[in-house]
Amino acid sequence: MDSQASFKLLLIDDDEVDIMQFERALKKTGLIYNLHVCKNAQETLEVISKEVFDCIFLDYQLPGIDGLQLLKKIRDKDVLTPVAVLTSQGDEKVAVKMIKSGAFDYFAKSDITPDSIQKVVISGIRLWEVENQRKRAEEEINVNNYKLNAILESTTSIIYAVDKQLNLLSFNSTFKNSIQSRTNTDVKEGMNFAMINFKNSERENIVSSIDRSLQGEQFTQVEEFEVGGNAVYIETTYNPIYVANNEITGVAVYSQDITEKKKFEHDLLQARNDAIAAAKAKSDFLSNMSHEIRTPMNAILGLTELLLEENFTGGNLENLKSIKYSADNLLVIINDILDFSKIEAGKITFENINFDLRLRMAELKKTFDYRAKEKGLEFTVTVPENIPHYIKGDPYRLNQILFNLVGNAIKFTSKGFVEVKTSINESEESDKINLVFDIVDSGIGVPEHKQNKIFESFTQAYTDTTRKFGGTGLGLAITKNLTALQGGYINIKSKVGSGTTFTVEIPFEVGNADAIEKQDKTEKDLILDLSEIKILLVEDNLMNQFVAKQFFKKWNNEISIANNGLEAIEILAKDGSFDLVLMDLQMPELSGFEATEVIRAEHTKVKNRNIPIIALSADAFQETRRKVLEAGMNDFVTKPFKPEELYHKIVKYKPLRGNK
Ligand code: ADP
Numbered sequence: 001m002d003s004q005a006s007f008k009l010l011l012i013d014d015d016e017v018d019i020m021q022f023e024r025a026l027k028k029t030g031l032i033y034n035l036h037v038c039k040n041a042q043e044t045l046e047v048i049s050k051e052v053f054d055c056i057f058l059d060y061q062l063p064g065i066d067g068l069q070l071l072k073k074i075r076d077k078d079v080l081t082p083v084a085v086l087t088s089q090g091d092e093k094v095a096v097k098m099i100k101s102g103a104f105d106y107f108a109k110s111d112i113t114p115d116s117i118q119k120v121v122i123s124g125i126r127l128w129e130v131e132n133q134r135k136r137a138e139e140e141i142n143v144n145n146y147k148l149n150a151i152l153e154s155t156t157s158i159i160y161a162v163d164k165q166l167n168l169l170s171f172n173s174t175f176k177n178s179i180q181s182r183t184n185t186d187v188k189e190g191m192n193f194a195m196i197n198f199k200n201s202e203r204e205n206i207v208s209s210i211d212r213s214l215q216g217e218q219f220t221q222v223e224e225f226e227v228g229g230n231a232v233y234i235e236t237t238y239n240p241i242y243v244a245n246n247e248i249t250g251v252a253v254y255s256q257d258i259t260e261k262k263k264f265e266h267d268l269l270q271a272r273n274d275a276i277a278a279a280k281a282k283s284d285f286l287s288n289m290s291h292e293i294r295t296p297m298n299a300i301l302g303l304t305e306l307l308l309e310e311n312f313t314g315g316n317l318e319n320l321k322s323i324k325y326s327a328d329n330l331l332v333i334i335n336d337i338l339d340f341s342k343i344e345a346g347k348i349t350f351e352n353i354n355f356d357l358r359l360r361m362a363e364l365k366k367t368f369d370y371r372a373k374e375k376g377l378e379f380t381v382t383v384p385e386n387i388p389h390y391i392k393g394d395p396y397r398l399n400q401i402l403f404n405l406v407g408n409a410i411k412f413t414s415k416g417f418v419e420v421k422t423s424i425n426e427s428e429e430s431d432k433i434n435l436v437f438d439i440v441d442s443g444i445g446v447p448e449h450k451q452n453k454i455f456e457s458f459t460q461a462y463t464d465t466t467r468k469f470g471g472t473g474l475g476l477a478i479t480k481n482l483t484a485l486q487g488g489y490i491n492i493k494s495k496v497g498s499g500t501t502f503t504v505e506i507p508f509e510v511g512n513a514d515a516i517e518k519q520d521k522t523e524k525d526l527i528l529d530l531s532e533i534k535i536l537l538v539e540d541n542l543m544n545q546f547v548a549k550q551f552f553k554k555w556n557n558e559i560s561i562a563n564n565g566l567e568a569i570e571i572l573a574k575d576g577s578f579d580l581v582l583m584d585l586q587m588p589e590l591s592g593f594e595a596t597e598v599i600r601a602e603h604t605k606v607k608n609r610n611i612p613i614i615a616l617s618a619d620a621f622q623e624t625r626r627k628v629l630e631a632g633m634n635d636f637v638t639k640p641f642k643p644e645e646l647y648h649k650i651v652k653y654k655p656l657r658g659n660k
Pocket of ligand 1: 409460474476
């Protein structure tokens with residue numbers, strides 16, 4: 001301690017002799033000091049509330065008050081200055097009492113010497129410093145605690161720490177409230193976990209997790225509780241608490257209520273599943289609807305075609321042609337919707353057969369020539385010499401793509417031209433070529449910002465398109481998908497007012513001619529007169545029966561009809577002279593599949609169990625074709641049937657007659 005520092009000292013004494021004696025001794029200590037003397041309690045309390053002293057000397061005997069009472073009053077004023085008591089000789093009991101009440105030292109009045117005073121001042125000041133340090137440390141701890149608390153309380157998560165004996169070291173109010181509501185226990189610091197009224201399973205779970213963490217493991221787990229009948233999910237992390245020497249002294253636990261998150265995840269999954277189910281329902285609906293519509297369409301188209309072959313003239317002929325035109329259009333739309341739902345359901349498949357590209361392109365030209373001429377458009381289709389004649393792939397899907405694009409080009413062009421140009425892009429695979437088709441028109445064009453959009457389903461470039469030109473907005477979506485599914489791509493270049501170019505590139509194999517010639521020949525060789533063939537049509541729909549009858553009449557054939565599978569079996573059991581069965585699939589009583597099974601059964605009552613069966617179905621899915629063949633039927637024709645196709649299929653099975 002610096003003995004040159006000036007000390008502020010207070011002497012509380014009413015005895016003049018004592019005071020003189022004290023001052024004299026103090027002078028001799030060599031301390032630098034400033035001494036203030038108070039002679040009674042009132043004076044003392046006034047002075048100490050104004051000034052701060054380094055050491056106080058208090059006489060025990062004061063007028064009207066004893067030293068003990070005054071000491072209390074001093075301390076009540078929050079004055080913590082060290083107080084030494086002056087006692088009469090031999091009054092040790094008093095001294096002990098005073099020290100118990102907060103005085104730090106005492107000495108007898110008879111012992112007032114420079115030495116004793118110096119000793120008391122110095123030790124008092126030391127004590128004072130220690131006390132101040134302790135106070136500062138305490139304040140610091142308080143501030144830190146306050147900060148820590150602020151952090152602990154700023155979260156809605158549960159935070160607590162326990163020692164090795166599972167005594168609660170500290171916790172935040174979320175923990176306190178959570179325990180209160182879950183277990184009805186009012187937790188306090190220091191409380192042992194055993195005092196909390198957990199359900200047994202819950203306690204076991206937490207205690208075993210804390211034990212795990214006490215072994216040094218830090219881990220996170222999700223715990224499920226039930227609160228008021230509802231599941232509550234808590235994600236909890238257990239952290240071992242280490243002290244300096246790497247010893248584990250306890251565990252800090254951090255828990256978060258993730259019930260909302262879980263619920264959100266669950267809702268999200270549910271929403272996703274709902275969306276998938278909704279998409280499937282939409283796709284199923286579209287597919288079912290278009291099938292349902294195709295059946296009456298079959299009748300309308302068939303009958304119109306038959307009527308057109310009769311000798312109508314003038315207005316009636318025009319009306320009939322309009323019916324045919326509208327029905328054709330309607331069928332295109334229905335087919336589009338069906339294709340679209342097939343693409344969406346991932347059920348579309350592609351043929352891989354040889355075809356003559358130039359023949360297909362000539363057909364394209366022929367189909368659209370009339371429409372182009374009607375609008376006064378120049379329409380050209382070119383296939384340069386360097387393109388192979390025979391291509392292997394799916395000619396029907398290629399047709400569909402080109403028909404869509406050329407149809408659009410003519411639809412959206414009012415003057416000028418439409419041109420289809422064919423070229424080759426070399427492929428990296430040696431046995432493949434990339435065929436490129438440019439469909440160029442001088443029409444209205446597509447604004448830049450719509451050029452990507454029009455490939456989306458149900459999207460048209462202008463809102464008035466449907467009113468002006470008709471259409472569903474499905475064509476390009478289908479075209480793009482059909483192209484992409486064959487490993488190709490489509491893009492558009494267009495300028496409003498000056499025209500549009502769609503470019504389609506699709507990889508194909510180079511085909512071979514032999515297969516095609518063989519195909520053609522078999523069909524040509526087999527053209528026979530249907531009057532020789534005895535056919536049983538199994539069909540429940542009266543309209544379809546009627547249409548079929550009309551067609552077969554044209555081919556000199558009087559077909560027999562069964563209204564369902566059961567009837568068909570009865571007829572075939574009685575009459576063995578039938579050559580062929582045309583079998584609808586969906587029928588009451590016995591479906592086409594079930595009827596076929598009965599016909600083909602080993603001990604069937606049907607006279608000719610090997611009779612050729614051709615399925616008739618509005619469903620064009622590859623899957624249905626597979627099922628049809630698996631069920632033992634020989635072939636498949638889609639409704640509405642194209643008369644030529646049906647004719648050829650029937651003729652194809654005529655030679656089977658000999659197998660009877
Ligand atoms: P749809 O023709 O049935 O409306 P598409 O999917 O075939 O449906 O075409 C979508 C839209 O793209 C059309 O409505 C039209 O606005 C635009 N479009 C397509 N082809 C052309 C074209 N050659 N010229 C101008 N606009 C076109």
